[in-house]
Amino acid sequence: MSRTDEFLDAATKVLGPRGLMTDAETMSPWLTDWRGRFTGQALALASPASTAQVAALVKLCRSHGIAIVPQGGNSGMSGGATPDKSGTAIILSLRQMNSIRRFDSDAGEITCDAGVILQTLHETAEAQHLRFPLTLGGKGSATIGGLISTxxxxxQVLRHGSMRAQVMGLEAVMADGSVFDALIPLKKDNRGFDLKQLLIGSEGTLGIVTAATLRLIPALADRAVLWAGLDSIRDARKLLLHAQRFAGDALEGFEVIPHDSLRAVLAQSAQARPPLAAKHEWHALIELAADASSVDALPALSQSLLESAFEAGLVEDATLAASDTQAEAFWTLRDEIGPAERGLGPAVQHDISVPVADMAEFVTATVPKVEAAFPGTRAIAFGHLGDGNVHFHVRAPSDEEPRNWEHGKGKAISRFVHDEVTAWGGSISAEHGIGQLKRDELARLGDPVHLQILRQVKRALDPDGLLNPGKLIPADDGRAHALAPGARTQ
Amino acid sequence: MSRTDEFLDAATKVLGPRGLMTDAETMSPWLTDWRGRFTGQALALASPASTAQVAALVKLCRSHGIAIVPQGGNSGMSGGATPDKSGTAIILSLRQMNSIRRFDSDAGEITCDAGVILQTLHETAEAQHLRFPLTLGGKGSATIGGLISTxxxxxQVLRHGSMRAQVMGLEAVMADGSVFDALIPLKKDNRGFDLKQLLIGSEGTLGIVTAATLRLIPALADRAVLWAGLDSIRDARKLLLHAQRFAGDALEGFEVIPHDSLRAVLAQSAQARPPLAAKHEWHALIELAADASSVDALPALSQSLLESAFEAGLVEDATLAASDTQAEAFWTLRDEIGPAERGLGPAVQHDISVPVADMAEFVTATVPKVEAAFPGTRAIAFGHLGDGNVHFHVRAPSDEEPRNWEHGKGKAISRFVHDEVTAWGGSISAEHGIGQLKRDELARLGDPVHLQILRQVKRALDPDGLLNPGKLIPADDGRAHALAPGARTQ
Known part of the structure; x- marks a missing residue:
């Protein structure tokens, strides 16, 4: 029996016959990321049913030198859960681990297996008049483990923070098969640096998240949605500051939309209506939210926010959604920008961030700079102004062949945009992670000290490099070794 | 010239003649922690004036094999900034680095050198109608670097979180003298796991924090302070849940005080008045806070919280402070518990936490258990119920000689309390850190996997062990090596 067969045999003993699949048909859907950018091969698809099975499998992989690609809903944006083409790694799916382990509605805490789907978490919380305050487009497939790992x-980050802010406790299987158990939620715990924080956002390169304790907040009682027409994105920044001072914790969302994007949405949808009569260069979509403790104050708060914004000359025009249907319609205009932009032809998209205070200036400066550097392109920036998170799309000139353009000029444009955002002190990955999509760009643009620490921690916790190889951590190019402790001379 | 003299000579060149002191008189105040529990010796007291000087000094220390004990205000609770008795380490004081580098009052962000004192930060923020939402007793000496490192x-943790939640950006000098620069505040940044988080709470064992960007929030506009009399700490838990649902984000503090502690305070102060007429077994001190956006609603909110608590039978009696003077008087009763308890004789004190949901049951179960195990002692638990953070004091029997008792029976009691809190899944250090005070207890009670990861990260980032040796990271006892990657056989 070959060494590989020995491994598969032993793994089947650990996981049971249905826990390890090697046939091409079963594996196929999990070998390509959902955006269709990356396709790999795998030795097997392992689907453990418990943390103990994950731990046993990891030990087995270690003793056989088998690499592991952890996978949740396979709906990540950067290819972080897709194996490479070698076919020597296994995919370790967490999807079979999908139980709610504990739910304390009084305390507002829920302990979930890594494979619980975000939509299920939302529904479970809502059934107890609670709310999990993070949501995104892929909620029907995204798993808790994947959300934490990325x-x-x-x-809702403006008000409630990203996934990191929701995690009260964590369980993970480390590269040696040991189980790191920090599931018990302690609001204060200073027994050394917080190891949970290392695993959050580590994309499966340091450990495999198997469960988490998450915070829940009181259910949403009501919301108010405003649409404002503005002369510039700089005015949007002023309106954001005003809304923050005025509404404080009630401010849950603040999105900005340029005229061109709104026009694209309106052109492609028969149902869509512009919220305001006249044309405005920029638009802001503002959401205020209230739970039971603050719901009585919401109508007056939103009305006076609107009035004070007019009085202060911060808006050209503005309106408050008169019903929840209208509020939804406003949000649909925002959510349809991506599809509408795609309808206009090939584009390269960038998930970038700069300091919140600088986003308006960044967009104002960078849009014309990109269009000048790549004649015929159209640059569009929109998104989470309150988080400094820009969706920066650059559309191809109309005469380009899509596929060629994306792989040729498109890549040059992305490097240009990443150079700009780096010069502004920003991030080339605001929320989608690095995965395999941006690993080379991180290597190219990352601060050498930052990269060195990433590599040092990776080597310390996964010395054999078996956890999600080829993702996130840029390969060591020798430059770092000159700084690394092992290489110094005294 | 000896190797040590060579080092001192070179360090003086880096720091200037006033930047490096070796005379006993200058060093003396910094060789003992402020609680007077630990005294060490040092080769020199280094006071760099810039991050570049810190980096140059660290490189020099590394090439000479000199250990470094970073120190801020020297007001830590666990001896984390006090050198050992060998006299071979230098103290690296950050106190000369005390500039505000950048202050963006619109964005609510401030970038401070590590040596800026908390009180100064408060005053700087208040001058711009902003607030830094973390405060503690040592605010007149505690530095930003020390607050982050611990x-x-x-x-105010209940509402605003601990120091970790305030840090938007960080700069630190690593063990090889490289400068980790992540000062620019990005609300969203997913370029790998967040290295800032590793340095926060690492007590100077992984790097030396030299600056930070911190968040500021709108100034406090008003507050309402309630005092409630209760039959049991279990009822306090019910009242906490009610207050959280009722007041939401307005709830800023929830402290519990047993009858005995209040009696001790009243007995020792001529000015102190009991807030309520009758005797109650337990008391809750509740603070609601409002900024400009929510201040109008505060009087009605606090009044109806009080009324609804009566209606629901959650309190035996309760009162709302009628003035800010009375509110301060309520808080003084809480703040005087420590001194009043000390006036009653020797006691061992414990800074422990359990899950918020379990604190009432923990106290109810553990107080009699400790008193039964150590006859004649009196156990008192009070503090931050909203954070699950218990101050657990055990007073000596009246016939004990203080010094002998603390070092003999007192230590046994501490181990007993730590065993109990560990059995409840809690932490032996809620907020004071490990330092040298609790390092052996962490070694004894810490989860082996947790300890192994602490050691792995420490070895990776400080392979020579020169950063704050003897603090936080338990010495490797060989047990961990059996698990460690380097030691395995394939």
Whole structure:
């Protein structure tokens, strides 16, 4: 029996016959990321049913030198859960581990297996008049483990923070098969640096998240949605500051939309209506939210926010959604920008961030700079102004062949945009992570000290490099070794 | 010239003649921690004036094999900034680095050198109608660097989180003298796991924090302080849940005080008045806070919280402070518990936490258990119920000689309390850190996997062990090596 067969045999003993699949048909859907950018091969698809099975499997992989690609809903944006083409790694799916282990509605805490789907978590919380305050487009497939491993964001980060802020406790299987158990939620715990924080956002390169204790907050009682027409994104920044001072914790979302994006949405949808009569260069979509403790004050708060914004000359025009249907319609205009932009032809998209205070200036400066550097392109920036998170799309000139353009000029444009955002002190990955999509760009643009620490921690916790190889951690190019402790001369 | 003299000579060149002191008189105040529990010796007291000087000094220390004890205000609770008795380490004081580098009052962000004192930060923020939402007793000496390195807590954690939650950006000098620069505040940044988080709470064992960007929030506009009399700490838990649902984000503090502690305070102060007429077994001190956006609603909110608590039978009696003077008087009763308890004789004190949901049951079960195990002692638990953070004091029997008792029976009691809190899944250090005070207890009670990861990260980032040796990271006892990657056989 070959060494590989020995491993598969032993793994089947650990997981049971249905826990390890090697046939091409079963594996196929999990070998390509959902955006269709990356396709790999795998030795097997392992689906453990418990943390103990994960731990036993990891030990087995270690003793056989088999690499592991952890996978949740396979709906990540950066290819972080897709194996490479070698076919020597296994995919370790957490999807069979999908139980709610504990739910304390009084305390507002829920302990979930890593494979619980975000939508299920939402529904479970809502049934007890609670709310899990993070949501995103892929909620029907995204798992808790994947959301933690990528420190996922979404549309409520302004008020509630990203996934990191929701995690009260964590369980993970480390590269040696030991189980790191920090599931018990302690609001204060200073027994050394917080190891949970290392695993959050580590994309499965340091350990495999198997469960988490998450915070829940009181259910949403009501919301108010405003749409404002503005002359510039700089005015949007002023309106954001005003809304923050005025509404404080009630401010849950603040999105900005340029005229061109709104026009694209309106052109492609028969149902869509512009919220305001006249044309405005920029638009802001503002959501205020209230739970039971603050719901009585919400109508007056939103009305006076609107009035004070007019009085202060911060808006050209503005309106408050008169019903929840209208509020949804406003949000649909925002959510349809991506599809509408795609309808206009090929584009390269960038998930970038700069300091919140600088986003308006960044967009104002960078849009014309990109269009000038790549004649015929159209640059569009929109998104989470309150988080400094810009969706920066650059559309191809109309005469380009899509596929060629994306792989040729498109890549040059992305490097240009990443150079700009780095010069502004920003991040080339605001919320989608690095995965395999941006690993080379991180290597190219990352601060050498930052990269060195990433590599040092990776080597310390996964010395054999078996956890999600080829993802996130840029390969060591020798430059770092000159700084690394092992290489110094005294 | 000896190797040590060579080092001192070179360090003086880096720091200037006033930047390196070796005379006993200058060093003396910094060789003993402020609680007077630990005294050490040092080769020199280094006071760099810039991050570049810190980096140059660290490189010099590394090439000479000199250990470094970073120190801020020297007001830590666990001896984390006090050198050992060998006299071979230098103290690296950050106190000369005390500039505000950048202050963006619109964005609510401030970038401070590590040596800026908390009180100065408070005053700087207040001058711009902003607030830094963390405070504690040592605010006149505690530095930003020390607060970050210990992930300090305080009385506002319930609403605003500990120091970790305030840090938006960080700069640190690593063990090889490289400068980790992540000062630019990005609300969303997923370029790998968040290295800032590793340094927060690492007590100077992984790097030396030299600056930070911190968040500021709108100034406090008003507060309401309630005092409630209760039959049991279990009822306090019910009242906490009610207050959380009722007041939401307005709830800023929830402290519990047993009858005995209040009696001790009243007995020792001529000015102190009991807030309520009758005797109650337990008391809750509740603070609601409002900024400009929510201040109008505060009087009605606090009044109806009081009324609804009566209606629901959650309190035996309760009162709302009628003035800010009375509110301060309520808080003084809480703050005087420590001194009043000390006036009653020797006691061992414990800074422990359990899950918030379990604190009432923990106290109810553990107080009699400790008193039964150590006849004649009196156990008192009070503190931050909203954070699950118990101050657990055990007073000596009246016939004991203080010094002998603390070092003999007192230590046995501490081990007993730590065993109990560990059995409840809690932490032996809620907010004071490990330092040298609790390092052996962490070694004894820490989860082996947790300890192994602490050691692995420490070895990776400080392979020579020169950063704050003897603090936080338990010495490797060989047990861990059996698990460690380097030691395995394939």
């Amino acid at each position: 420190n996922a964001g979404g549309t | 992930n300090a807590g305080g009385t």
